[in-house]
Amino acid sequence: xxxxxxxxxxxxxxxxxxxxxxxxxxxxxxxxxxxxxxxxxxxxxxxxxxxxxxxxxxxxxxxxxxxxxxxxxxxxxxxxxxxxxxxxxxxxxxxxxxxxxxxxxxxxxxxxxxxxxxxxxxxxxxxxxxxxxxxxxxxxxxxxxxxxxxxxxxxxxxxxxxxxxxxxxxxxxxxxxxxxxxxxxxxxxxxxxxxxxxxxxxxxxxxxxxxxxxxxxxxxxxxxxxxxxxxxxxxxxxxxxxxxxxxxxxxxxxxxxxxxxxxxxxxxxxxxxxxxxxxxxxxxxxxxxxxxxxxxxxxxxxxxxxxx
Amino acid sequence: xxxxxxxxxxxxxxxxxxxxxxxxxxxxxxxxxxxxxxxxxxxxxxxxxxxxxxxxxxxxxxxxxxxxxxxxxxxxxxxxxxxxxxxxxxxxxxxxxxxxxxxxxxxxxxxxxxxxxxxxxxxxxxxxxxxxxxxxxxxxxxxxxxxxxxxxxxxxxxxxxxxxxxxxxxxxxxxxxxxxxxxxxxxxxxxxxxxxxxxxxxxxxxxxxxxxxxxxxxxxxxxxxxxxxxxxxxxxxxxxxxxxxxxxxxxxxxxxxxxxxxxxxxxxxxxxxxxxxxxxxxxxxxxxxxxxxxxxxxxxxxxxxxxxxxxxxxxxxxxxxxxxxxxxxxxxxxxxxxxxxxxxxxxxxxxxxxxxxxxxxxxxxxxxxxxxxxxxxxxxxxxxxxxxxxxxxxxxxxxxxxxxxxxxxxxxxxxxxxxxxxxxxxxxxxxxxxxxxxxxxxxxxxxxxxxxxxxxxxxxxxxxxxxxxxxxxxxxxxxxxxxxxxxxxxxxxxxxxxxxxxxxxxxxxxxxxxxxxxxxxxxxxxxxxxxx
Numbered sequence: 073x074x075x076x077x078x079x080x081x082x083x084x085x086x087x088x089x090x091x092x093x094x095x096x097x098x099x100x101x102x103x104x105x106x107x108x109x110x111x112x113x114x115x116x117x118x119x120x121x122x123x124x125x126x127x128x129x130x131x132x133x134x135x136x137x138x139x140x141x142x143x144x145x146x147x148x149x150x151x152x153x154x155x156x157x158x159x160x161x162x163x164x165x166x167x168x169x170x171x172x173x174x175x176x177x178x179x180x181x182x183x184x185x186x187x188x189x190x191x192x193x194x195x196x197x198x199x200x201x202x203x204x205x206x207x208x209x210x211x212x213x214x215x216x217x218x219x220x221x222x223x224x225x226x227x228x229x230x231x232x233x234x235x236x237x238x239x240x241x242x243x244x245x246x247x248x249x250x251x252x253x254x255x256x257x258x259x260x261x262x263x264x265x266x267x268x269x270x271x272x273x274x275x276x277x278x279x280x281x282x283x284x285x286x287x288x289x290x291x292x293x294x295x296x297x298x299x300x301x302x303x304x305x306x307x308x309x310x311x312x313x314x315x316x317x318x319x320x321x322x323x324x325x326x327x328x329x330x331x332x333x334x335x336x337x338x339x340x341x342x343x344x345x346x347x348x349x350x351x352x353x354x355x356x357x358x359x360x361x362x363x364x365x366x367x368x369x370x371x372x373x374x375x376x377x378x379x380x
Numbered sequence: 381x382x383x384x385x386x387x388x389x390x391x392x393x394x395x396x397x398x399x400x401x402x403x404x405x406x407x408x409x410x411x412x413x414x415x416x417x418x419x420x421x422x423x424x425x426x427x428x429x430x431x432x433x434x435x436x437x438x439x440x441x442x443x444x445x446x447x448x449x450x451x452x453x454x455x456x457x458x459x460x461x462x463x464x465x466x467x468x469x470x471x472x473x474x475x476x477x478x479x480x481x482x483x484x485x486x487x488x489x490x491x492x493x494x495x496x497x498x499x500x501x502x503x504x505x506x507x508x509x510x511x512x513x514x515x516x517x518x519x520x521x522x523x524x525x526x527x528x529x530x531x532x533x534x535x536x537x538x539x540x541x542x543x544x545x546x547x548x549x550x551x552x553x554x555x556x557x558x559x560x561x562x563x564x565x566x567x568x569x570x571x572x573x574x575x576x577x578x579x580x581x582x583x584x585x586x587x588x589x590x591x592x593x594x595x596x597x598x599x600x601x602x603x604x605x606x607x608x609x610x611x612x613x614x615x616x617x618x619x620x621x622x623x624x625x626x627x628x629x630x631x632x633x634x635x636x637x638x639x640x641x642x643x644x645x646x647x648x649x650x651x652x653x654x655x656x657x658x659x660x661x662x663x664x665x666x667x668x669x670x671x672x673x674x675x676x677x678x679x680x681x682x683x684x685x686x687x688x689x690x691x692x693x694x695x696x697x698x699x700x701x702x703x704x705x706x707x708x709x710x711x712x713x714x715x716x717x718x719x720x721x722x723x724x725x726x727x728x729x730x731x732x733x734x735x736x737x738x739x740x741x742x743x744x745x746x747x748x749x750x751x752x753x754x755x756x757x758x759x760x761x762x763x764x765x766x767x768x769x770x771x772x773x774x775x776x777x778x779x780x781x782x783x784x785x786x787x788x789x790x791x792x793x794x795x796x797x798x799x800x801x802x803x804x805x806x807x808x809x810x811x812x813x814x815x816x817x818x819x820x821x822x823x824x825x826x827x828x829x830x831x832x833x834x835x836x837x838x839x840x841x842x843x844x845x846x847x848x849x850x851x852x853x854x855x856x857x858x859x860x861x862x863x864x865x866x867x868x869x870x871x872x873x874x875x876x877x878x879x880x881x882x883x884x885x886x887x888x889x890x891x892x893x894x895x896x897x898x899x900x901x902x903x904x905x906x907x908x909x910x911x912x
Contacts, residue, residue: 239494246479246490256439256477257491257539258462377441 076209082326082333083213087221088287090325092117092279092296094224096303097310097317098231099275104307105235106268107248107370111167112152114300115174116273117280119144122178124281125193125291126185134196137285138220138278145277146270148174153266160374171300179293186291196286218286220278227275231314244268245312248368251375261375276300298351305354311366320357327353390416391453392547392578393438393469398447400433402808404800407433408444409602415547419610420569420579422593424586424625426840428798428810429599431582432474435551438580439471440464452546465491470540471549474811474838476532477539480525484535487524488542510538513575514568529699530561537568541577548572549580552838554588566592584840590621598628605629629841653852653893654690656877661725662686663861664710664829669719669729671705673885678702680709681885682719687829687861690854694872694879694893695865696901702885703833703865704746710831710863711743712736723829737766739829740860742822746833748811752818755807759799760788762806763821795820796843811838819847827860834866851875873898 096117103110110116123144128137148170155166199222201215235241243264246254251261283299284291302324310316327350334346391414400408408430415421425431436442437449440458449456451467458464464471478487489503507520516534524532533553540548550569554562569592573579583589589596596608606628613621664687673679680702687693695703708714709721712733721729728736745751753762764773764784773784788802797816799809806814815838822830835851836844852875854860866872872879872893879897880890881904891900 237498239489239492239496239498242482242486242490242498243494245482249479249481250477252475253477253479253487254490256441256461256471256473258460258465259491259494260460260462 078333078337080209080213081336082329083210085329085332086322086325087214087217088325089328090321091221091224092283092287092299093303093306093324094228094318094321095279095282096276096300097306097321098224098227098314099272099279100304100307101231101310101312101314101317102244102268102275103265103272104371105244105248105312105368106265107251107368107373107375108152108156108265108269109163109167109372110149110152110269110272111164111304112148112170112174113167113272113276113304114296114298115167115171116145116148116276117283117296117300117303118171118174118178118294119148120277120280121284121295122181122280122291123277125284126181128193128281128285129191134218134220134285138281141277141279141281141285142274143277145273145275145280147273148277149270149273152273153269156374157262157265157269160376163372163374175294178291182291182293190290190292193285193289195289220282220286225318228314228318235312235314245368247375248370251370252377255375255377261377265375276303279303302350302354305358308367309357309361324350324353390418392417392451394450395434395437396448396450398434398437398444398449400430400437400442400444402433404804404808406602408437411447411599411602411604413597413604415578415580416595417546417578418573418576419594420573420581420592421595421597422581422583422589423597423599424583424589424629425599426584426629426812426842428601428813430602431584431599432551432810433602434599435471435473435549435580435582438464438469438547438549439473440469462491465543468544468546469549470537470542470545470547472533472536472540472551472553474551476536478524478532478535481523483521483523484518484527485520487535488539490539491543506542507538510541513541514538514571516564516568530564533561533565534568541572545572545577547578547580549582551582552584553581554583554585562588586622586625586841587618589625590618596621596625598625600629653692653875653877654854656688656691658688660689663689663691663724663859664863665720665722667720667722669709669721670717671702671709671714672717673705678705678885680705683882683885683887684719685880685887685890687863689859689861691878692851692854692862692864692876693890694876695863695882696869696872696879697867697882699867701883703867703882705885706882707743707745707831707833707863707865710829711741713743740827742824742827742830744818744822744830744832744835746837746865748814748818749807753806753814756805758803759792759797759806759809759817760785760802762817763788763791763802765821791817791820796846812840812843815839815847816843819850823850825858829861829863831863832865834868835864836868836871837866848875869898869901872901 096113100110100113120141124137124141127140128134151170152166155161156163196218198216199219205211205215243254243259247261247264254264255261280296284295288295306317306320310320331346331349334341335343394414396412398408398411411434423431423434433442437444440461440463443459449458456467485500485503485507488507489498504520511517514534514537518527518531518534524535527535553565569579581589581592594610594613596613597604598606608621608624667684669683670681671679678701683706685693695706697703705714709716712731716729720727723739728739749755754765764787767773769777773780773787785802792799792802795816797820798813806817819835832851836847839847848871851862851864854862864872864875876893878890878892879901881888881901888904891897
């Protein structure tokens with residue numbers, strides 16, 4: 073079963089399935105660092121998936137599609153900013169509302185715009201890395217992807233740099249660890265958190281757009297199917313390290329890719345069991361490493377100046 | 381430096397007619413004050429006198445409802461902490477305002493423009509400059525959470541001065557410090573004053589204020605009720621100053637009472653301790669009690685001690701040497717890994733909080749805000765927090781609000797809690813009043829064992845006196861065993877029959893509270909001697 077073609081297809085699928093997780097996970101990490109638990113991530117991805125697909129389809133441009141996806145995620149995140157960061161409402165309730173609302177709204181929009189047809193996009197053009205893409209197995213799996221994939225991986229290391237070397241990184245961590253200290257230092261806690269949540273929305277939206285436009289080549293209602301929640305788990309377990317999100321996204325990508333690969337390979341297991349794999353893996357990972365997640369003390373708590 | 385202080389152009393920051401109202405309270409009522417360069421200005425007052433509100437306004441955390449603020453002679457609005465910092469007004473708050481997970485240098489760099497890259501070398505240069513000015517030497521790369529309270533405060537002072545340092549505000553700066561730390565802080569403050577910084581020193585400890593201040597202003601119930609200038613302070617002896625300040629703080633009626641105690645050295649070297657009958661069997665017996673600590677936490681390692689009925693046992697030592705574990709082990713909030721806890725001959729180590737409470741175990745936590753209260757709930761509910769669902773205040777699981785509120789009014793009255801009403805959310809009260817609520821909840825006649833963590837921390841003179849008197853009287857119960865955990869030795873000397881020194885999770889020794897106890901405890905704390 074583990075032929076060269078199978079492994080290559082598995083890894084290729086893992087990257088394709090992992091990129092939305094990576095983008096959304098990196099985004100969620102920004103919010104969590106700043107003390108906002110963004111449960112609406114799934115909804116932001118879905119909004120991005122629909123907007124990204126629709127724009128890519130009509131404008132015939134993947135780049136515009138990704139931007140539109142990002143914008144849709146941003147719009148959903150704006151709701152989170154208004155309600156939670158500025159209004160001090162419960163982050164979990166608002167997050168669930170965003171997810172449910174996005175599910176309904178995108179399904180409805182899709183129904184109006186495309187009725188019951190599910191048009192497909194052409195295959196996204198790839199940008200093979202000269203030389204490396206010629207390698208056996210890994211060449212096609214890792215070095216022959218649309219440019220966004222390389223950008224997403226690059227973003228991981230940009231985030232490392234931001235957290236380690238910039239004042240933004242300090243501000244984010246302080247906003248999650250002890251917002252009052254950040255406030256006393258003269259930096260707006262709300263501004264910091266609002267920008268964090270907006271970045272999250274943008275990245276989750278782009279991730280969603282990648283999922284629909286490149287991953288599937290089409291939009292299906294509810295197509296994120298829990299990816300947003302997996303990304304939240306990834307961000308929580310990564311303990312603030314972007315490279316761990318990258319690693320986790322790839323591992324979950326493999327298990328997602330395995331579901332298709334095993335079905336294609338014709339393994340004699342019910343499809344339901346195979347489709348369960350990624351979620352079973354979430355549970356296993358949580359049982360094994362759940363204790364190690366170290367979350368910011370102020371995560372999920374609204375900040376009001378001068379309230380004890 | 382004081383000679384020039386009278387000149388008006390030396391005024392760094394001036395308030396006129398500042399008023400700030402909170403729901404049900406006028407916290408600041410037309411306050412006019414001026415703070416001068418090169419002068420230490422002490423603000424004195426009891427809990428709820430309006431000191432913290434004034435600090436909040438000065439640091440940009442609170443906006444006044446009325447009044448005018450002038451910085452260097454120009455009218456200014458301090459609408460955010462950033463405004464205050466830009467004008468060189470730095471504040472060291474009562475509660476730590478540092479990010480524990482970041483290093484010293486990272487904390488100091490907080491607040492720089494976000495588009496700039498972190499410049500370690502530039503920050504380090506400023507750090508060394510300030511470290512030199514203050515004559516302190518914290519490790520710039522240590523995570524702040526690992527520093528001692530004294531070192532954390534030094535970092536806070538550096539942070540307050542980081543952007544210039546025209547005015548330094550210190551809010552109750554000595555409450556978390558050891559005597560040595562207080563002395564070091566005093567030296568730092570004097571050095572800053574000599575460099576022309578206007579230091580605002582907020583405290584309710586009279587002696588400290590007298591030792592450090594060039595000028596004293598007294599607040600009571602939101603107003604400035606009196607002031608002593610540098611000339612007066614120089615002309616008067618300590619006793620005279622304290623006399624005058626106490627008169628301003630308490631008004632004429634309570635004056636004689638309070639004054640007697642202040643002059644007697646400390647808050648209340650009051651009546652003698654009650655005798656303890658050691659022929660009776662001990663009430664509480666701990667043998668070989670150990671706990672497991674999380675990373676960076678000090679656990680207990682084989683603690684053994686006995687407390688007799690009616691006895692007060694003090695636990696002395698620097699914070700973070702297992703005090704928290706000891707308190708929680710006694711209260712039933714933390715499991716023991718080894719050893720036994722006997723209360724009246726009964727093993728209670730395996731019992732949980734409700735079962736121990738039923739046996740008369742009471743615990744006043746030192747983490748008032750996190751563990752002691754439910755902030756958004758009214759005072760009345762917080763007074764019955766540990767009785768929820770039980771008769772007589774609940775009948776068949778249904779709350780009898782009339783009875784709960786009446787119960788609360790009685791306790792509020794008996795313990796002099798300053799609150800607009802029993803229905804006020806408890807988080808609106810000042811720290812001292814919150815502590816009064818906690819003491820009112822835990823001290824009752826049916827207690828058998830009362831554990832108190834820093835019982836008078838942050839309380840004013842009057843309340844401290846009353847609280848210590850209650851402890852000496854057995855917390856309202858005749859034969860209860862009391863364990864008082866405190867890092868203020870003076871408090872233990874006033875209230876305890878014996879004092880045990882807890883250091884790195886073990887009892888270094890237990891001394892009887894005799895006149896030489898202070899020295900004996902000091903020797904144990906510094907590890908010079910091991911008492912039998």
